[in-house]
Amino acid sequence: MSLRRQATDKALPIWFVTAETWPQIRETLPPYVSLFAQASGFEPHAGRSLVYPGPSGAFEGVLFGLENKAAATADPFLPGRLVSLLPAGLYRFANAPHTPDLAALSWLLSSYRFTRYKSQGAELPELCAPEGVDADRVERIAEAVTLGRDLINTPANDLGPDSLEEAALQLATRYKAKSSIIRGEKLLQTNFPLIHAVGRASDKAPRLIDFAWGPTDAPKVTLVGKGVCFDSGGLDIKPGSAMLLMKKDMGGAATALALAAMIMDAQLPIRLRVLIPAVENAISGNAFRPGDIYPSRKGLTIEIGNTDAEGRLVLADALALADEEAPDLLIDFATLTGAARVALGPDLPPFYTGDDALADAITAHGTALADPVWRLPLWPPYAKLLDSKVADLNNVSSGSFAGSITAALFLQRFVEKAKAWVHFDLYAWTPSAKPGHPEGAEIQVGRLLFSLIEERFSLSSPSLTEALQNVPPQPPEPGPFADENAKDPTP
Structure with missing residues (x-):
């Protein structure tokens, strides 16, 4: 379970977009990407992804929606969802997600499979170590x-x-x-x-x-x-x-x-x-x-x-x-x-x-x-x-x-x-x-x-x-406890 240390030309880019950043990022991408996204009905909603082709028709890159960074519900682990969405291959972050180190960690943790009793496992996508992330950690x-x-x-x-x-x-x-x-x-x-x-x-x-x-x-x-x-x-x-x-x-x-x-x-x-x-x-x-x-x-x-x-x-x-x-x-x-x-x-x-x-x-x-x-x-x-x-x-x-x-x-x-x-x-x-x-x-x-x-x-x-001076709001106060042995199987 590792990150590829050096990005290569073969690594396909993943663009992270939000409702706020999508218009600007769309302008920097080739026009055919914007047209394909529009034709596919892509919207920069959290968890929404789009694999887009290049001029030759070959798979060229990925768009992936995130919540706005300031949103209370923003999940820094959301990029890990890509592991189950993308075909096997080598990928890189074309721009930084909200928390690059947690996004990279989520990718690796999402790649976990318990295969001890399986005769064979599926090939999974790989990620290049994002710039500025302590890959060893x-x-x-x-x-x-x-x-x-x-x-x-x-x-x-x-x-x-x-x-x-x-x-x-x-x-x-x-x-x-x-x-x-x-x-x-x-x-x-x-x-x-x-x-x-x-x-x-x-x-x-x-x-x-x-x-x-x-x-x-x-x-x-x-x-x-x-x-x-x-x-x-x-x-x-x-x-x-x-x-x-x-x-x-x-x-x-x-x-x-x-x-x-x-x-x-x-x-x-x-x-x-x-x-x-x-x-x-x-x-x-x-x-x-x-x-x-x-x-x-x-x-x-x-x-x-x-x-x-x-x-x-x-x-x-x-x-x-x-x-x-x-x-x-x-x-x-x-x-x-x-x-x-x-x-x-x-x-x-x-x-x-x-x-x-x-x-x-x-x-x-x-x-x-x-x-x-x-x-x-x-x-x-x-x-x-x-x-x-x-x-x-x-x-x-x-x-x-x-x-x-x-x-x-x-x-x-x-x-x-x-x-x-x-x-x-x-x-x-x-x-x-x-x-x-x-x-x-x-x-x-x-x-x-x-x-x-x-x-x-x-x-x-x-x-x-x-x-961390301002910790985000926590969940509401829980209700009364039930007996520890009543329903849940954990002793």
């Missing part, structure tokens, strides 16, 4: 997203905890990171009882994947990703329809690995640590049960109110480990609750943090990079919904409301020393294709966090958050 991000998408799209028969471990170790080895794995009964011996409890029913042993990269004296950034490779719901079994997408329940782990790939490839000046509790929530005679009580690494005891709320359990032990070394920034990713999808839909992941400055920076980077997020509150009064009569905590709330918030409040109990912590409740899936986002697996928030970490820990990096 664009490709770095696209390759990392491809890594994460491939992991999520792979079905559980080929991506269990063992295969997820192999993928993580391959990445660690590529960048000379130091890694360690704790598997099976050793989880109990090293005080990770919740990871063991959730994963012990599977024929593939539960494990904690741990690798670190970068100078030990650099600022510490730790990524924790939920690696539930398949979630049956456990003894609180899901209906069949709700299991159809459960191969994506390791989307948090895939996001952590994709972000780690961006960071390590860019050689950011940080000490990176990645923790992935990798399990399968299966059913057998030794599966954990509703009503069971388990200790956690943190020392808190957990009553199991629902075995389908297993993601927060494995994250709890991993977060407790991460927190022990007081990282400068601790981030966790998880396909955690259906309540998040009921509130915000599949495209807008909620995030939680008690750090207002960090929250503002996350929102600003997400807005600038078309990687949207929405902050939800760690609302203290809801913490009592996790009370248990027989243990320190229940893993689910006592009511049907605020499922995503109470899940975040549960995780917060396991973070104490980190200088800053943020939790993302992801969907990790695109239900219907959009420019830059083919249907299927998706890596959400990775791009914005790569930019934020680069800014936050690199003195030479310009401050994006300072430059």
